[in-house]
Amino acid sequence: MGRLGVITGLAQEADCLDVFxxxxxxxxxxxAARTQxxxxxxxxxxxxxCQALLSFGLAGGLRPDLVPGDLIIASKxxxxxxxxFETSKPWLEGVRExxxxxxxxxxxxxxxxxxxxxxxxxxxxxxxxAALVDMESHAVAAAAEEAGILFLAIRAVADPASRAIxxxxxxxxxxNGTPSYGAILAGLAMHPWEVPGLFRLKSxxxxxxxxxxSVAGRLGPLFGL
Numbered sequence: 760m761g762r763l764g765v766i767t768g769l770a771q772e773a774d775c776l777d778v779f780x781x782x783x784x785x786x787x788x789x790x791a792a793r794t795q796x797x798x799x800x801x802x803x804x805x806x807x808x809c810q811a812l813l814s815f816g817l818a819g820g821l822r823p824d825l826v827p828g829d830l831i832i833a834s835k836x837x838x839x840x841x842x843x844f845e846t847s848k849p850w851l852e853g854v855r856e857x858x859x860x861x862x863x864x865x866x867x868x869x870x871x872x873x874x875x876x877x878x879x880x881x882x883x884x885x886x887x888x889a890a891l892v893d894m895e896s897h898a899v900a901a902a903a904e905e906a907g908i909l910f911l912a913i914r915a916v917a918d919p920a921s922r923a924i925x926x927x928x929x930x931x932x933x934x935n936g937t938p939s940y941g942a943i944l945a946g947l948a949m950h951p952w953e954v955p956g957l958f959r960l961k962s963x964x965x966x967x968x969x970x971x972x973s974v975a976g977r978l979g980p981l982f983g984l
Contacts (some may be wrong), residue, residue: 762983764804765813766899768792771964775972785813789935790895793933794871797895798955801902811909813982814899815975817917817967818867818891819874821884825891825916827963829971830862833912834856836900837887838869844900847909848943852982854911858974865890867912869897884920913982915973916965918960968974 763785768902773789802811809954818831825831832854836844841906855864874880875910896912900916903910918924975982 764809765814789867798898814896814912818893818914820916828966833867838897868892915970
């Protein structure tokens with residue numbers, strides 16, 4: 760199997776790969792929660808010889824039965840325009856064999872912006888029969904399909920379907936994929952009543968990152984390929 764390329768949205772997600780010795784890690788790129796950048800990074804990885812791409816990271820839950828930390832392996836990814844990208848069935852089956860009941864097989868919806876309200880999440884769930892939403896998977900899938908290489912997405916629920924994300928929080932990600940703490944603190948100073956909600960978001964994201972780190976360790980540097 761050729762080199763694996765892994766696309767994440769955040770630096771914290773990429774850091775989950777430090778469970779592997781540095782010489783064994785796959786090629787990883789952080790899109791900084793920018794859809795177009797995820798596509799561009801995918802193309803760069805393909806040019807550099809990657810023969811499989813994995814979208815890996817946090818996602819928003821769309822189904823009420825999913826809680827923070829739950830893992831989803833995508834059977835397909837649907838773009839905002841409705842284009843469906845099937846994931847590699849042999850790869851998916853290999854991952855499912857290793858993880859067993861520790862992960863759910865489902866559709867992931869793609870979005871070019873943060874889906875921040877329960878109403879918007881419900882609409883996506885019903886529109887595409889999807890379990891999760893993220894901003895990178897559909898871009899990575901498109902690049903993989905164009906190049907004719909393998910694609911899979913493994914994502915962990917960060918915010919459940921019922922959880923709203925304050926609008927002033929969204930988009931506060933720096934170019935290197937880390938939170939823009941100055942902008943977040945400035946926003947928090949103007950919305951102090953939302954402190955408890957932010958702590959819940961942070962706690963939920965931590966649970967999701969623990970799940971991602973665990974699944975990386977179980978699947979190995981090639982993530983079940």
